[in-house]
Amino acid sequence: MRTKRIVLAALSLGVVMWAASCGPSEEAGAVKLQGAGATFPEPVFNQWMYQYEQVSTTKINYEGIGSGGGQKAIIDKTVDFASSDAPMNAPELDENGLLQFPIIVGGIVPVINVPGLEKNELKLRADVIGRIFAGDITTWNHPDILSDNAEIADKLPDKRIIVVHRSDGSGTTWTFTLFLHKASPYWLENMRGVQVDKATGEITADLAESYGKSIKWPGDSIGQKGNPGVANQVMQSPFSIGYVEYAYALQNNMTTAQLESAAGRFVAPSLETFAEAAIQTDWTKPGVDLVPVAQGGDNTWPIVGVSFILIYKQQEDANKAEEMLRYFKWCFSNGADSAGKLHYVAIPASVADQVMVSWAEITVDGQTVSWK
Amino acid sequence: MGQGTPKNRADLIFRWLSVACAIVVVVIIAGIFIELSRHSSLAFQQFGFNFLIDDNWDPVSHQFGAASSIYGTLVSTLIAMVIAVPMSLVIALFLVELAPPRLSRIIGGGIELLAAIPSIIYGMWGLFVFAPFMRDYVQPLLGDTLGFLPLFQGPPMGIGMLTAGIILALMILPFISAITRDVLQMVPKVVKESAYGVGATTWEVTRKVSLRYGLRGTIGAMFLGLGRAIGETMAVTFVIGNAAAISASLFAPSHTIASSLANEFAEAVEPLYSSSLVALGFILFVITIIFQGIAHLWLTRVRKSVEG
Secondary structure: OHHHHHHHHHHHHHHHHHHHHOOHHHOOOOOEEEEEEOOOOHHHHHHHHHHHHHHOOOEEEEEEOOHHHHHHHHHOOOOOEEEEOOOOOHHHHHHHOEEEEEEEEEEEEEEEEOOOOOOOOOEEOHHHHHHHHHOOOOEOOOHHHHOOOHHHHHHOOOOEOEEEEEOOOOHHHHHHHHHHHHHOHHHHHHHOOEEEOOOOOOEEEEOOOOOOOOOOOOOOOEEEOHHHHHHHHHHHOOOEEEEEEHHHHHHOOOEEOEEEOOOOOEEOOOHHHHHHHHHHOOOOOOHHHHOOEOOOOOOOOOEEEEEEEEEEOEOOOHHHHHHHHHHHHHHHHHOHHHHHHOOOEEOOHHHHHHHHHHHHHOEEOOEEOOOO | OOOOOHHHHHHHHHHHHHHHHHHHHHHHHHHHHHHHHHHHHHHHHHHOOHHHHOOOOEOOOOEOOOHHHHHHHHHHHHHHHHHHHHHHHHHHHHHHHHOOHHHHHHHHHHHHHHHHOOHHHHHHHHHHHHHHHHHHHHHHHHHHHHOOOHHHOOOOOOOOHHHHHHHHHHHHHHHHHHHHHHHHHOOOHHHHHHHHHOOOOHHHHHHHHHHHHHHHHHHHHHHHHHHHHHHOOHHHHHHOEOOOOOOOOOOOOEOOHHHHHHHHHHHOOOHHHHHHHHHHHHHHHHHHHHHHHHHHHHHHHHHHHHHO
16 A cells, blocks of 8 residues: 555656656747846846847846856856956957957946936036045035036035945946046046055055956945946935946936046037947957047047957857847847937947857857858 | 564664764765865965955955954844844743733734744845935934944944844844743743742742743844844845945944855956955854854853753
8 A cells, every 4th residue: 555655656756757847948949048247238138138039939038147247157157148348358258268249338327316406417527526436525515526516516515425336246337447547547546456565565566457347445435236226325315426327327317417528528428428439439449448438529428338248159059059149130230229219329230240250150069050 | 584673664764864864964064164165275375364354355456355344244243132132032021921912922923924024125124214214313313412432423324334233133133032932931830930929029030030941042042143143144235335344433334244245256256356255254154153152152151050
């Protein structure tokens, strides 16, 4: 009697497991892609993925865990593709066998919460915003802020500026600090990574870089996770300032500020000023140098970032590789409209064509993938 | 001869099964310890003992020091314990000694419900509701009345060490009170009634009879709460402000070992960076072991003093 029960239990378990294994994976063509990385392009990625699912059986899932998280995930091979705003340099790409290409351009804007200030009323010079984030300028009515904003001086009270930054490894931070590195002398001077000998206090190494996905922020600034975390914190805290990708400021109707372009004029953030920066970009330059921060031009927004996609050159599943490249081709050719609605700038068609030519390097068992 | 009676065989199987499970626990702990030491060895080799006392956490220049995380962990836990332990003791005593049975059951059920709330809900509630409340009412009040102390200086931001400590206190309060209440309920009624019989007041019975009987269980509950507070991640990450700095003020943002790991581990690609983060985890592991040891010693001493 007992043996009979055991045999029955084992049989039913077997049936259940067999039924479960004959699941959706057996359906032809329903490929599932997993991506992860920057929250910077996440709003436009979500739009694209939603629209693509209407025209294809491929299902794509994307997790916004930060540029650093994306890079780590692709190196650990836990995802099919990763997205990062901070490009990997050539030696790292070669070492890991990765292909990197730009997918979308977007603007990063300072967001402020000063009761009474309207959108784009406040004007900030590059060095002033650098000094605010470095902790040198601590009140809203500091003379250097007032000197550019005399007409709204009565709206700038003697209140402490609460600085909000990203607590997680972020490509948005990377692009923002790259801008400060290039455009704010105070920031470059004081936030440079230096190694100090503990015993003598001497500087043993000057790393000359004051930008990164994670940096050492002043001790009294607040860190929150992700673009949404920073946006939420600024919205909740009066007299605070933070930096977010423009889509977040737009969707939450946040107060942004004007920034000084490299040409010395104050510019408001908008699709036009982001597009100006994209036009100024030299797409032939590698990685870091192609990111269009602090570009010249009268009407150029100075903090514009590029999101890159990282995929392996040697793919294991031909079906998946094909579907992945088809999706990215769709993004290049069909994604510009929805990107524009969210105020992202699409990659120029000529650059997209060159990217698709480089996809010849993607192989499965030595054969190039046929995605056309 | 070959099979033995079913009763003996069941005993044998049960014994081997329980030994195996116990060994699995030991193996897991040893495995965690070994993995932590392996992956953190790079950081400890690079920085040496300085890692424990250096408060500089700089991913750009690759200088890492655990002091600010350790400080944040210990201070936020201390705040939580200072608030939660007296309150939960009083709540448990109220539920057992003073409340009418029906009220005691209702409130007791409410406390158990609080203990079941996921920590991320506490974090979200803390961020959206409690932090603005702290910023608008509590912190200005503390700053005005006690502002001469360096503990309460600085701008009220809502987010910071004090808020994190209070949220932690709210999280461990249900744990400690539920367990303390159960412990106090186990005091034999006969002993309490005899004490009342010789004329002791409620407070005397509570102090000299119930608490003495339940002391070991109460201390055990405290250490359980302590263990939860030390390792709590998501609730703390939302409200502590994630700043790698040591500050005398409780209004300032800080970070704990758990919150640093939650924020930075997914993205730390460079070997020294990820090794430093694992080293933080190793330090937390060691801190927990130290507290376990203290709990054990204390309980042994208490048992000796109570049992005479």
